[in-house]
Amino acid sequence: MRLSILASALAVATQVHAKGPFLKTIGPEEHIIGNDIWNVTIGKQYGTKLFYKNRDIVGNAVGHYASYNGAASDLSWTTVSIHKQTKDYLDISFEAAEGELHWVIQPELAGAYQYFVNRALPILGEFRTLWRLDNTTFFNGHTSIKDEALPTSADIAAATKVQDETWVKEDGTYITKYDWQALLRDQEYYGVYGPGFGSWYINAGKDEYNGDHLKQELMVHRETATGDVVQLNMLHGTHFMASASDAFPVGKVWGPWLWYLNDGSLNDASHKAKKEISTYPYPWFDNDAYQSRGSVSGKLILSDGRPASNAAVFLGDNHPNETTLDMGRYYYYTAYTDKAGNFQFKNVRTASYAFQAWSNGGAIGDVSTTFIKNDVVVTKKKGTNLGHLTWKTQDRRNIFQIGDFDRTSLGFAYGGAPHQHALVVNCPANLTYTVGTSKTSDWCFGQSAKGNWTVKFNVPKLPNDSSAVLSVSLAGYSSGVSSTIVVNGATTVGNLTSANILTDPCMYRSGTLAGEWHYYEFPVENGALKRGWNTLDFQVTRETLWHGFMWDAVALDYA
Numbered sequence: 001m002r003l004s005i006l007a008s009a010l011a012v013a014t015q016v017h018a019k020g021p022f023l024k025t026i027g028p029e030e031h032i033i034g035n036d037i038w039n040v041t042i043g044k045q046y047g048t049k050l051f052y053k054n055r056d057i058v059g060n061a062v063g064h065y066a067s068y069n070g071a072a073s074d075l076s077w078t079t080v081s082i083h084k085q086t087k088d089y090l091d092i093s094f095e096a097a098e099g100e101l102h103w104v105i106q107p108e109l110a111g112a113y114q115y116f117v118n119r120a121l122p123i124l125g126e127f128r129t130l131w132r133l134d135n136t137t138f139f140n141g142h143t144s145i146k147d148e149a150l151p152t153s154a155d156i157a158a159a160t161k162v163q164d165e166t167w168v169k170e171d172g173t174y175i176t177k178y179d180w181q182a183l184l185r186d187q188e189y190y191g192v193y194g195p196g197f198g199s200w201y202i203n204a205g206k207d208e209y210n211g212d213h214l215k216q217e218l219m220v221h222r223e224t225a226t227g228d229v230v231q232l233n234m235l236h237g238t239h240f241m242a243s244a245s246d247a248f249p250v251g252k253v254w255g256p257w258l259w260y261l262n263d264g265s266l267n268d269a270s271h272k273a274k275k276e277i278s279t280y281p282y283p284w285f286d287n288d289a290y291q292s293r294g295s296v297s298g299k300l301i302l303s304d305g306r307p308a309s310n311a312a313v314f315l316g317d318n319h320p321n322e323t324t325l326d327m328g329r330y331y332y333y334t335a336y337t338d339k340a341g342n343f344q345f346k347n348v349r350t351a352s353y354a355f356q357a358w359s360n361g362g363a364i365g366d367v368s369t370t371f372i373k374n375d376v377v378v379t380k381k382k383g384t385n386l387g388h389l390t391w392k393t394q395d396r397r398n399i400f401q402i403g404d405f406d407r408t409s410l411g412f413a414y415g416g417a418p419h420q421h422a423l424v425v426n427c428p429a430n431l432t433y434t435v436g437t438s439k440t441s442d443w444c445f446g447q448s449a450k451g452n453w454t455v456k457f458n459v460p461k462l463p464n465d466s467s468a469v470l471s472v473s474l475a476g477y478s479s480g481v482s483s484t485i486v487v488n489g490a491t492t493v494g495n496l497t498s499a500n501i502l503t504d505p506c507m508y509r510s511g512t513l514a515g516e517w518h519y520y521e522f523p524v525e526n527g528a529l530k531r532g533w534n535t536l537d538f539q540v541t542r543e544t545l546w547h548g549f550m551w552d553a554v555a556l557d558y559a
Helices: 002-016 153-157 266-278
Strands: 022-027 031-036 038-042 046-053 063-068 079-085 090-096 099-105 111-118 127-133 140-142 148-149 160-163 166-168 175-178 181-183 190-194 197-202 215-216 220-222 230-235 253-262 293-302 312-318 334-338 342-349 354-357 370-377 381-392 397-400 431-435 451-457 468-478 482-487 491-496 518-524 532-542 550-559
Touching: 022 079, 022 090, 031 099, 038 063, 140 220, 140 482, 160 181, 160 190, 190 230, 197 230, 197 266, 215 230, 230 253, 312 342, 334 342, 370 381, 397 451, 468 491, 491 518, 532 550
Parallel strands: 293 381, 431 451
Antiparallel strands: 022 031, 031 038, 038 046, 046 063, 063 127, 079 090, 090 099, 099 111, 111 253, 127 230, 140 148, 140 190, 160 166, 166 175, 181 215, 190 197, 197 253, 220 230, 293 342, 312 334, 312 354, 354 370, 397 550, 451 532, 468 518, 468 550, 482 491, 482 532
């Protein structure tokens, strides 16, 4: 009996170190997959014993798995099989009730392509795959905007917890995993690394992700309960959104994306990412819907004759009933116009879309309206030219404007600063901004504490009809802070409260750029303004620590 067990173990070892991609079943709920460079043992839920360069780089960590709605529901693999085998790769399918996670393994690739095919995922907000890796191998995290050592378990243990995954140290600084957020569609590659080892995610396409240009996600972090180093692949995420629950069509495919191993070199990971992007969409992936693609182009001109320079443009749900950030059921494409207003989307899946555009600041930073054109049909191997499109502006005579309309806090104090918890406490409770004298950067990115933010503005000559429109654009809002908007200390023109604004966690989760965008117009009645100096007050009457308003722009125009 003992000799039989030993022989079986030796047979497994031989298979594990065999040339080429392989699937080896070693028990009813345990399999080994890999090639001559790496291999991982996958059980009913978790992939462990990840051997690369003669080292187990999962170690005592949890390993690889897929889950939805946070960690509430890990996928449980019921069937494992070879989906397809060619001379170039082996496609292995791990099936669960919710769908299939595929590993596409090539003979000489350190890592694997992965993709997921939906079968019966429930309506959900978060769906992800991830690695939880050995903390004695991986010490650093990397995103498009951050590259540094992850916090240590010792530092976390010595600090005091103040909220979800956030600790304050004795020196008053904070440790939080939310510092490791970044714009999802800006990532060429991201991951974790240490001396001699790197683990990376490279998604060349990104059309399966939910949201628009400003979709942010948590990328990497330290799991505080265990010390595991976490590399997240948020296929559908809500970390910095008010809500995003979607019902997905059967057959929706996320990916393929590449999970890539190397010696920890960022230059190598960057080079690999550029190569992957240059070959997208992958010709080897034999999915008809994935391969059926066309393009969309056109030119945007504002109704006042200006080109819509550097506008954000988006292809998403046709005849939408959600914001572009909240969309996530199907496939989505983002781009920007050039200086002349020209735009192009390449490699778009064949379907019908709505085309939307909004100001990204700069030359058209005064435009508060959004352009939309429904029923944009994309046909396989053809280009859809939308021609010249006229984008109607608000067409009002401006009195003053603070900040560009671009759905972000850029331009204001701390706007877009490196992610840091509690940064909003640096913004004053009371602030006076004098139009014509103050700079945009004198306005702070967030308003949180009880007090008055006052805009002083001069009206040299008052028209007969002085009715106006106050435009308030918020880059984000975290509930628990209320504001009353008052003109000249006498006329209340509006309120901003938790009752009428959806809340997102961006402000209290280290966000400095954007959360959920909100746009409001408040009428200012005739007679409320006066000749000479006027005031506009944003009076915060209720406060909640680290919560509040993240500003995009404020504008007052004659109606």
